[in-house]
Amino acid sequence: MNIVEKIINGHIAGGKFEKGKESSIQIDQTLTQDATGTMAYLELEAIGVEKVKTELSVSYVDHNTLQMGFENADDHEYLRTVAKKYGIFFSKAGNGICHQVHLERFGKPGKTLLGSDSHTPTNGGIGMLAIGAGGLDVALAMAGRPFYTSINKITKIELIGKLRPFVSAKDIILKVLEILTTKGNVGTVLEYGGEGIKHLSVPERATITNMGAELGVTTSIFPSDEVTREFLKKQGREKDFVELKADPGSEYDEFIKIDLGMLVPLVAKPHSPGNIAKVSEVSGTKVNQVCIGSCTNSSYSDLSILGKMLEGKKVKDDVELIIAPGSKQVLNMIAKDKTLSRLISAGARIAESACGFCIGAGHSPNTDAVSVRTNNRNFEGRSGTASAKIYLASVETAAACALTGEITDPTTLGLEPIKVDQPEFLLDDSMILKDFDPKTTITRGPNIGSPPEKNPVRDNIEGIALLKVGDKVTTDHIMPAGARLKYRSNIPKYSEFVFEIVDKNFSKKCLENKKKGIANILIAGESYGQGSSREHAAICPAYLGVKAVIAKSIERIHKANLINFGILPLQFENHKDYESIQQDDEIVIEDIIKCLQDNKTLIIKGKNIKLRYDLTENDKNILIKGGKLYA
Numbered sequence: 001m002n003i004v005e006k007i008i009n010g011h012i013a014g015g016k017f018e019k020g021k022e023s024s025i026q027i028d029q030t031l032t033q034d035a036t037g038t039m040a041y042l043e044l045e046a047i048g049v050e051k052v053k054t055e056l057s058v059s060y061v062d063h064n065t066l067q068m069g070f071e072n073a074d075d076h077e078y079l080r081t082v083a084k085k086y087g088i089f090f091s092k093a094g095n096g097i098c099h100q101v102h103l104e105r106f107g108k109p110g111k112t113l114l115g116s117d118s119h120t121p122t123n124g125g126i127g128m129l130a131i132g133a134g135g136l137d138v139a140l141a142m143a144g145r146p147f148y149t150s151i152n153k154i155t156k157i158e159l160i161g162k163l164r165p166f167v168s169a170k171d172i173i174l175k176v177l178e179i180l181t182t183k184g185n186v187g188t189v190l191e192y193g194g195e196g197i198k199h200l201s202v203p204e205r206a207t208i209t210n211m212g213a214e215l216g217v218t219t220s221i222f223p224s225d226e227v228t229r230e231f232l233k234k235q236g237r238e239k240d241f242v243e244l245k246a247d248p249g250s251e252y253d254e255f256i257k258i259d260l261g262m263l264v265p266l267v268a269k270p271h272s273p274g275n276i277a278k279v280s281e282v283s284g285t286k287v288n289q290v291c292i293g294s295c296t297n298s299s300y301s302d303l304s305i306l307g308k309m310l311e312g313k314k315v316k317d318d319v320e321l322i323i324a325p326g327s328k329q330v331l332n333m334i335a336k337d338k339t340l341s342r343l344i345s346a347g348a349r350i351a352e353s354a355c356g357f358c359i360g361a362g363h364s365p366n367t368d369a370v371s372v373r374t375n376n377r378n379f380e381g382r383s384g385t386a387s388a389k390i391y392l393a394s395v396e397t398a399a400a401c402a403l404t405g406e407i408t409d410p411t412t413l414g415l416e417p418i419k420v421d422q423p424e425f426l427l428d429d430s431m432i433l434k435d436f437d438p439k440t441t442i443t444r445g446p447n448i449g450s451p452p453e454k455n456p457v458r459d460n461i462e463g464i465a466l467l468k469v470g471d472k473v474t475t476d477h478i479m480p481a482g483a484r485l486k487y488r489s490n491i492p493k494y495s496e497f498v499f500e501i502v503d504k505n506f507s508k509k510c511l512e513n514k515k516k517g518i519a520n521i522l523i524a525g526e527s528y529g530q531g532s533s534r535e536h537a538a539i540c541p542a543y544l545g546v547k548a549v550i551a552k553s554i555e556r557i558h559k560a561n562l563i564n565f566g567i568l569p570l571q572f573e574n575h576k577d578y579e580s581i582q583q584d585d586e587i588v589i590e591d592i593i594k595c596l597q598d599n600k601t602l603i604i605k606g607k608n609i610k611l612r613y614d615l616t617e618n619d620k621n622i623l624i625k626g627g628k629l630y631a
């Protein structure tokens with residue numbers, strides 16, 4: 001067996017694992033973050049359990065840490081008290097970004113992790129089968145229910161050779177993005193291996209598995225080997241180590257080989273993580289801002305390399321450099337050695353250990369700016385500045401840009417190769433609250449709303465194609481984050497901003513139609529719902545009376561979220577039919593429930609457009625009952 005098969009077979013909740021068929025996987029650990037967490041815990045309360053049933057569940061506060069107004073602070077207090085009541089560990093704001101902290105303190109090779117964040121696969125770097133999902137699926141896992149998913153394909157990525165100086169793990173995953181692109185990878189799991197991995201530390205492996213989310217794969221995983229043991233030992237957790245490797249001769253559906261020695265620094269150009277170019281091809285482009293951090297590149301070694309590259313130098317006058325350490329552990333460590341003072345002396349602005357700039361929560365660049373960032377997403381507008389151009393790059397490339405003020409290949413700076421010593425990690429879990437008291441009273445400030453209502457699929461849809469969008473529409477387009485994020489715990493309020501980047505009046509028009517009993521339908525191209533796992537991208541449209549999404553293809557997490565909240569995820573049987581529907585066209589689909597039950601194709605009346613759906617019996621039941629909370 002390969003590693004993926006070993007872990008799934010060890011966690012199968014019923015039946016046996018078969019590729020292409022839905023499997024039910026028992027979940028050992030869960031994680032939530034505050035932006036998706038409040039809804040997940042409202043849902044957990046509605047499910048009604050006394051105490052979580054997982055081996056470990058952690059609630060992190062890392063996304064909405066800025067408290068401008070009462071809303072985010074209300075959310076934090078709600079999350080703290082819910083965690084105490086249900087036996088969930090609570091990582092306070094300031095303790096760090098969920099994936100980074102989880103890797104340091106809780107990730108265990110061979111275990112399963114379900115997280116309400118699309119970058120949960122970061123912990124694949126430590127040999128976990130770590131999957132991102134909507135909040136409701138995570139709430140159900142906390143209640144002891146298995147997670148259902150179909151894995152269609154397991155691809156082996158064989159890494160050989162050794163990276164050259166100033167070429168890094170980020171360049172490896174950017175290379176994989178160039179090869180596999182951001183489309184067409186739904187249902188795939190990537191398993192890394194080959195002799196090249198022995199030169200990659202656990203945080204470097206985690207940089208690679210983190211950005212599997214941008215490929216749209218279900219997860220990515222590395223073996224657990226001596227490098228993993230060493231990392232766990234330094235985190236004071238050697239007892240959590242188990243070896244994990246593929247059996248000789250294990251089978252894969254596809255092989256990709258990458259010679260690390262041949263890689264050069266790469267970037268993802270605006271506005272997609274799949275828009276890959278060599279740094280040398282865009283070098284010379286004027287840079288206004290450099291941001292270093294996020295769950296992709298904010299480990300101790302990332303910042304240590306940065307400190308050494310900036311030592312004794314100054315950031316270019318017209319460039320601002322923002323650095324957000326990934327965790328309290330990282331910040332504490334760079335404060336104890338000379339790194340922090342090197343960064344400050346070079347002219348960096350040190351931000352909180354949180355998501356911050358990555359999600360547009362502060363540090364938005366100026367109008368039309370070029371910002372080079374080490375995070376994982378550069379969707380249009382995500383930085384908070386609609387006209388900004390975001391380039392994704394390694395820490396080494398970002399540091400070179402901060403020094404020169406233009407996009408610069410770090411291998412051309414003539415610097416001596418940098419060696420990072422890995423000191424003992426500083427262990428201090430005092431910002432992780434672990435007490436459990438079932439009698440805790442949950443604090444609910446005015447920002448805390450209610451879980452989503454029942455929304456059963458109708459037998460006949462008489463509606464209108466209220467919005468037609470193109471390919472690769474992300475959940476950031478559907479449900480913006482940044483300044484809007486603080487409304488996450490309040491469905492009616494957050495719904496005001498659905499698709500605001502595309503059409504400011506979308507939500508108003510939806511509500512008018514809803515009042516008149518007209519169903520709102522969304523028409524989309526390929527890979528609809530890429531990016532974030534935020535279930536609000538389904539909950540809020542459902543609240544606005546969106547009854548179906550008709551697309552060329554829909555991404556995995558978003559499709560599951562649509563089903564979970566009663567929106568029909570439909571696909572054009574013939575992609576050309578996308579052209580024959582215009583915005584504002586009338587859409588009538590009849591006998592839906594009967595067709596679903598009899599596995600018959602749905603048809604748009606009067607247009608003879610055939611719609612297919614890829615739904616299990618369980619999915620159909622959820623849709624008919626009005627959502628997973630009610631099924």
Ligand code: MIC
Nearest residue numbers: 035036117118119532533534
């Ligand atoms: C993101 O990177 O887009 C987020 C913000 O972390 C999301 C979760 C969210 O929307 O809260 C994700 O990746 O799932």
Ligand code: SF4
Nearest residue numbers: 119294295355358359
């Ligand atoms: Fe936070 Fe950015 Fe990572 Fe999402 S991608 S978890 S916003 S750091």
